[in-house]
Amino acid sequence: MVSPTIPFVILLALLCVAVPAAAHMCMTDPPPLRYKTNPYKTVVDYDYINPLYANGSNYPCKGYQKDLGTPSAQSVATWSPGRSYSFQLTGSATHSGGSCQTSLSFNGGNTWTLIKSWIGGCVKPDPGSNQTFEFMLPSNVPGGDALFAWTWFNNQGNREMYMNCAVVTISGAKKLATSCASGSSIFVANIGNGCTTVDGKDVAFPNPGSQVEYDGLEANRAAPLGSCGSGSGSMGNERCMGDNGSTSSTSSTSPTSLTSPATTTRPGSGGSTASCERLRSQGHLCSRAAGRGEELQGAILLMVIVTLVNWCII
Ligand SMILES: *[C@@H]1O[C@H](CO)[C@@H](O)[C@H](O)[C@H]1NC(C)=O
Ligand SMILES: *[C@@H]1O[C@H](CO)[C@@H](O)[C@H](O)[C@H]1NC(C)=O
Ligand SMILES: *[C@@H]1O[C@H](CO)[C@@H](O)[C@H](O)[C@H]1NC(C)=O
Numbered sequence: 001m002v003s004p005t006i007p008f009v010i011l012l013a014l015l016c017v018a019v020p021a022a023a024h025m026c027m028t029d030p031p032p033l034r035y036k037t038n039p040y041k042t043v044v045d046y047d048y049i050n051p052l053y054a055n056g057s058n059y060p061c062k063g064y065q066k067d068l069g070t071p072s073a074q075s076v077a078t079w080s081p082g083r084s085y086s087f088q089l090t091g092s093a094t095h096s097g098g099s100c101q102t103s104l105s106f107n108g109g110n111t112w113t114l115i116k117s118w119i120g121g122c123v124k125p126d127p128g129s130n131q132t133f134e135f136m137l138p139s140n141v142p143g144g145d146a147l148f149a150w151t152w153f154n155n156q157g158n159r160e161m162y163m164n165c166a167v168v169t170i171s172g173a174k175k176l177a178t179s180c181a182s183g184s185s186i187f188v189a190n191i192g193n194g195c196t197t198v199d200g201k202d203v204a205f206p207n208p209g210s211q212v213e214y215d216g217l218e219a220n221r222a223a224p225l226g227s228c229g230s231g232s233g234s235m236g237n238e239r240c241m242g243d244n245g246s247t248s249s250t251s252s253t254s255p256t257s258l259t260s261p262a263t264t265t266r267p268g269s270g271g272s273t274a275s276c277e278r279l280r281s282q283g284h285l286c287s288r289a290a291g292r293g294e295e296l297q298g299a300i301l302l303m304v305i306v307t308l309v310n311w312c313i314i
Contacts, residue, residue: 024095027088028089028090030077031166033067033072033073033167034067034072040071040072040073040074042072043072051154051158051161052162052191054191054192056191056193059161059188060109060112060165061163068108068147068167075168076167077169078168079168079170080137080171080172081140081170082137082138083137084137085135085137086132086134086135087133088133089150091131092128093127094123094129095123095154096125097120097123097124097154097202098122098123098155099122099203100123100133100151101114101149101150101151101187102115102116102135102149102150103148104146104148104168105147106146113185114185114186114209115135115136115209116212116213117212118133118212119202119203119208120214121213123154125216137170140174143170143174145169146167147168149163149164150162151163151186151187153187153189153197155201155202159199184207187203187206187224187228194228195224195225196226197222198224198225201221202222203222
């Protein structure tokens with residue numbers, strides 16, 4: 001007879017290799033608003049690695065753009081147009097990578113001008129990778145203080161959007177922040193705006209802009225679903241970075257408009273993986289097996305997983 005504990009041991013062994021590490025990802029450099037290493041912070045967000053709320057209420061910047069104009073929102077970096085810079089991420093729950101963008105806002109987060117898109121390989125899927133990403137600050141970028149944003153759409157797991165923002169100073173620019181600069185808008189999805197990304201794929205941004213870096217297999221990419229709108233990254237928009245979006249924009253749909261109700265069903269929000277997704281959304285460890293059980297089994301399994309991962313790490 002096969003001992004009944006053997007399948008259990010096999011399950012544990014499978015979890016040991018299949019379970020991704022805890023927590024999500026966040027930007028560490030430049031240090032974003034309210035991040036623990038930001039030298040000007042007055043309040044610390046200890047859950048910085050969490051995504052934006054699914055209802056979009058803390059878009060953009062987890063809501064921290066409202067700190068602008070206070071001592072806690074002083075500039076943490078000075079950049080010059082036409083030069084290369086980098087940002088750095090941390091965290092070990094890479095959700096198999098995904099796609100990222102960087103952008104700037106000169107109007108407190110009302111409108112965002114895209115700088116660069118990474119389609120696949122951002123974040124780097126392997127935990128422990130060098131999560132440093134380089135980009136070129138366009139030579140036509142206006143001067144002044146700006147919000148620099150990193151936005152991320154994870155490959156696997158809950159359909160989420162991550163957005164961290166740091167205050168930077170653009171120095172030596174030829175234009176004032178009140179002048180116009182051409183550029184695409186950032187891509188916005190998974191926050192109740194009717195646009196979602198496909199689970200298990202790197203989102204192929206409909207309008208990735210002029211600086212694009214591709215990584216991973218092409219078969220691993222997919223266009224977003226739903227009403228993602230021309231506003232979510234229309235190419236060649238002449239958009240004034242210095243205004244608040246009410247003038248000088250030729251875009252008919254504001255990408256920052258989140259007033260449309262969420263009509264889409266989030267993939268993974270129901271069915272057999274529901275409890276797994278819920279656990280994962282709370283930043284806990286999770287495996288496919290957890291979704292098949294009932295609540296009690298899920299709770300027991302979570303305890304086992306936590307114990308096991310401790311054992312795996314040792
Ligand atoms: C959005 O979701 C967050 C987190 O679940 C919640 O705290 C907040 O009240 C919600 N806001 C709205 C407008 O529903
Ligand atoms: C990480 O990558 C960046 C840019 O590609 C590079 O400058 C840096 O030296 C790397 N860091 C380590 C620790 O390898
Ligand atoms: C946005 O711009 C409009 C028109 O230029 C102006 O009336 C309004 O006060 C501005 N709003 C903010 C928050 O700056």
